[in-house]
Amino acid sequence: MATAITISLSSLGLIVLARWGCCLAANTAFFFRRSGVRRYLEVKPNPGAGAKESWALITGSGAGLGRALAFELAGWGFNIVLHGSNAAKLEAVKAELRAAHPSRSVRTLVLDARIGGQLHGADLEAKLNAAVKSLDDIHIRILINNVGMPQARPEVRPPFDALDTFTYDELLINVAGNAVFPMLLTRALYPQLIRNQPALVINMGSLAAEGFPLFPSYGPSKAFLMASTAELRLENRIEDRDIEVLGIDVVGVTGTDTIKDDPNLMLPDAPTYAKYVVRSIGCGHARVTPYLPHAIFLWVIRTLPSWISDTVKANMLKGLRVEAVAKLKTANSSQ
Known part of the structure; x- marks a missing residue:
């Protein structure tokens, strides 16, 4: 009896180790692969029209990671549509982008990501249809749903809270910006992406979607976005559409509106992270963590027993809230 139990446990251990080994090999290979982004640069003529250059639309590209992704894709040869709600900020980025890449064309799309919580019915439909109609004359082949609205501005109140x-209204608007808007914009733009196949949709997720506390609206919104990624990817298979859908698990990036710390191993700057995002294109997976230190961290969080993982998550966010409160008090006292 004891021998049988020993053999069974040993076999189970070998199976688990073999599974981990296969996952490790596959993930290691992922970090040394080349990007498949060039596939979306191929110029093909539309029926009855001449060939058109490829464009990429990046939401929330007036600053931070969205801006970095715009510069990265322009460097690969894409024309860029910058999206945001601040026209002046978009025009400034447009000027910088054209100066850095004079052979690239750049447009701006001013559209408030909160519209899903502000407009309804015919008004919402008219607003979205007008936005995508303004882009109907170009060949959009990449859509990156990068826009991310924090639960609160760190200079006003702690962004992590119960x-x-x-x-x-704060909860509703946050969900509207982070979950509803990407879905609505993807829906509005999808006829163009179908027409311009092969095409690509990238949805930018967040560590908060892993069930971290003190993210009551932001975390569930990003979890919704990742579920939408998986759904749309398989939907394209059913409909026989050549549209890649990729979810990116973002752990932390500095150089954004909400994180301005110095870069370090676990906190790369936006231009660095943008390169890893683009490199993950064409990997064949539905959801990836493109930056190796982040991938290791998430693997540990997902592998730990739930009682340990829950303790880590709770202590981490509790500490971050204390730190945010201290920074806010220091900033207010210095004014």
């Missing part, structure tokens, strides 16, 4: 500290 559900009952937020107003109803």
Whole structure:
């Protein structure tokens, strides 16, 4: 009996180790692969029209990671549509982008990501249809849903906090910007992406989607976005569409509106992270963590027993809230 139990446990251990080994080999290979982004640069003529150059639309590209992704894709040869709600900020980035890449064309799309929580029915439909119609003359082949709205501005209040500290409107608008808007914009732009196949949709996720506390609206919104990624990817298979859908698990990036710390191993700057995102294109996976230190961290979090993982998550966010409160007090006292 004891021998049988020993053999069974040993076999189970070998199976687990073999599975981990296969995952490790596959993930290691991923970090040394070349990007498949060039596939979306191929110029093909539309029926009854001449050939058109490829364009990429990046939401929330007035600053931070969105801006970095715009510069990265322009460097690969894409024309760029910059999206945001601040026209002046977009025009400034447009000027910088054209100066850095004079052979590339750049447009701006001013559209408030909160519209899903502000407009309804015919008004919402008219707003979205007008936005995509303004882009109907170009060949959009990449859509990156990067826009991300923090739960609160760190200079005003701690961005990590409990559900009952937020107003109803704060929660609604945050979900509208982070979950509803990407879905609506993808829907509005999808006829163009179908027409311009092969095409690509990238949805930018977040560590908060792993069930970290003090993210009552932001975390669930990003989890929704990742579920939408998986759904749309398989939907394209059913409909026989050549549209790649890729989810990116973002752990942390500095050089954004909300994180301005110095870069370090676990906190790369936006231009660095943008290169890893683009390198992951064409990997064949539905969801990836493109930056190796982040991938290791998430693997540990997902592998630990739940009682240990929950303790790590709770302590981490509790500490971050204390740190945010201290920074806010220091900033207010110095004014």
